[in-house]
Amino acid sequence: MKRLGIYVIYDAEGTVDPYIERVLKEIKSYLAHLIVVCNFPKIKKGTGYLEKYADKIVCRDNRGYDAGAYKDMLMPLFASGVLEGYEELLLANDTFYGPLYPFYEMFCRMEQETCDFWGVTRHPGNTEGMADFSHIQSYFLVFKKRLLHSRDFYDFWNQLKYPEDHLEAICFFELDLNRYLKRKMYIGKSYMDWVDPQFQAERGNNPYGMHALELIRDMKIPVMKRKALSFDNKGFLNALQAFGYIGRNLDYNVSLIENHIRRIHHYAVGEASFDYEELEAFYETHERVFLYGNGIWGKNLDAYFQYKGWKLAGHFVTYPKENENCLKFSETELSAADGIIIAVGTSSVIKEIRHTVLQKCRKEQVLSPKIRD
Numbered sequence: 001m002k003r004l005g006i007y008v009i010y011d012a013e014g015t016v017d018p019y020i021e022r023v024l025k026e027i028k029s030y031l032a033h034l035i036v037v038c039n040f041p042k043i044k045k046g047t048g049y050l051e052k053y054a055d056k057i058v059c060r061d062n063r064g065y066d067a068g069a070y071k072d073m074l075m076p077l078f079a080s081g082v083l084e085g086y087e088e089l090l091l092a093n094d095t096f097y098g099p100l101y102p103f104y105e106m107f108c109r110m111e112q113e114t115c116d117f118w119g120v121t122r123h124p125g126n127t128e129g130m131a132d133f134s135h136i137q138s139y140f141l142v143f144k145k146r147l148l149h150s151r152d153f154y155d156f157w158n159q160l161k162y163p164e165d166h167l168e169a170i171c172f173f174e175l176d177l178n179r180y181l182k183r184k185m186y187i188g189k190s191y192m193d194w195v196d197p198q199f200q201a202e203r204g205n206n207p208y209g210m211h212a213l214e215l216i217r218d219m220k221i222p223v224m225k226r227k228a229l230s231f232d233n234k235g236f237l238n239a240l241q242a243f244g245y246i247g248r249n250l251d252y253n254v255s256l257i258e259n260h261i262r263r264i265h266h267y268a269v270g271e272a273s274f275d276y277e278e279l280e281a282f283y284e285t286h287e288r289v290f291l292y293g294n295g296i297w298g299k300n301l302d303a304y305f306q307y308k309g310w311k312l313a314g315h316f317v318t319y320p321k322e323n324e325n326c327l328k329f330s331e332t333e334l335s336a337a338d339g340i341i342i343a344v345g346t347s348s349v350i351k352e353i354r355h356t357v358l359q360k361c362r363k364e365q366v367l368s369p370k371i372r373d
Contacts, residue, residue: 001111003142004083005031005090007054008069010039010062016046017263019097019256026099031090031109037069064162066093066138067173071157078154089143096139097257098223100216100250106191115145115189117181120223121215122190126204130171136188136206137179139225180207181368210235212242217249217266229261231273231369232345236300240307265370272345272369279307279341282367286339288313293343293354294326296371301343316340318356334361342368 009016016038028034033053036054039062044048064071070091077083110118111198119136126132147153156177163169181188192199192207196219201207208215208225212235215221224246228239247254258276265273283289291298294315306311316329334340340361342353350368356364 001030001088002032002086003030003088003090004077004086005034005092006037006070006073006095008037008039008066008093011264012040012095014038014042014044014339015038015263016043016049017256018046018049019260019262020094021049021052022047022253023092023094023096023098024050026103027090027092028229029054030103032086035073037073039065039069045332054204061183065166065169065173066091067169068162070173071160071162074157078157084149086148089148090141091138091143092140096223096225097260098252100224100252101220101222103222104224105220109194110189110191113189113194114187115144117141117143118189118191120190120221121192121207123206131175133178134316135175136190138174138177140223144366147181147186152181152186152263156180166248172181184370192219192221195221203235209233209369210238212239213245214238216242217245226257226261229257231297231300231304233300234296236338237303237307240303244307272350272371274367274369279367280297282339282341283310286365287335287337289339289341290314290316290327291341291343292316292329292357294324295344297345298343301341313338315343318353329356334365336362336365338363339367342366344363345369347371 007024007027009020024032024034024036033055034053035056035058036050038057039277040057041059041061043059046306058073059070060069065179074083083089117136119138119141119142121137123131123135123137125134161172163172178188192215199214199219201211209228212224212228216224224242227233228235230236235240243254243257246252262276265275290313291301294317297314302312302315315326317326318329318330320326320328340357342350342357344350344353350371354366354368
């Protein structure tokens with residue numbers, strides 16, 4: 001099987017992490033040629049992780065996110081006729097860790113499936129809105145010969161608008177691609193569907209976000225999405241359990257995941273985040289540690305404390321709700337040895353809570369999430 005692969009990386013610091021080398025080493029064995037696209041102008045660190053496996057490395061501005069990178073690589077290949085020499089095309093990005101299991105079973109199984117394109121997981125769709133239909137998720141997509149060599153495939157990429165934000169990136173690429181191909185009567189399947197046809201994530205819930213443990217432990221899905229380990233993921237505790245399972249049971253070096261998460265959280269790349277080393281140091285240097293917040297961030301930080309075996313003194317809120325097991329901050333006595341972690345992810349709310357806390361605490365007693373400016 002002659003396959004072409006295009007793998008896209010984005011990093012705000014221009015760094016290529018070692019976990020990417022592990023991914024490329026695996027997928028290269030299923031490809032005749034591999035193009036790696038860095039959606040940043042210059043690789044500052046980690047070029048060697050790419051050079052071992054990539055037949056071509058391209059650096060570009062992050063115009064259009066992954067979709068823009070794929071389009072810029074594919075359109076010249078359409079024009080030159082080069083794509084006609086391949087039987088399949090793989091499009092993937094750097095948002096997953098793996099292989100947790102060899103890709104061999106997945107590729108062999110999906111080669112035999114009667115379909116025109118496939119991915120690893122399928123989103124069940126939301127209850128309403130633009131993503132209200134079941135669709136194959138776009139972080140790992142394989143297109144088979146009938147679709148790859150069709151005029152329809154060319155037309156989709158030719159008319160694709162470059163997304164200007166994250167929401168448009170999802171709509172213009174993942175959602176519109178699934179709609180378009182279904183309308184053109186092409187069949188899409190996911191490896192998840194084949195492994196367990198009875199499994200169905202709840203509508204509105206991302207399977208890799210809410211069910212990482214079940215996907216990895218029970219269904220042997222060979223990747224873990226890094227977003228699952230974000231503090232704003234509703235399934236964060238499940239993802240922590242999956243991470244623990246990987247470390248105890250699978251032939252994968254979990255330090256690749258730990259080191260990557262530690263680095264991007266240190267620089268606050270993307271959403272609000274904590275530097276894990278700073279979080280641990282803060283815990284160890286205070287006699288009692290409280291969380292200020294009881295929403296998704298508060299609950300997930302609580303889960304992280306449990307996962308680490310740390311003792312939590314309690315949750316602060318400004319105005320406790322009835323039957324909410326939280327402390328009212330203004331009415332709680334604190335000592336100079338106590339520490340407070342602000343457990344929310346919105347910049348304006350972080351600032352508001354920090355201002356309130358600093359009315360009665362020293363700044364050394366307060367730890368806030370990092371927010372990228």
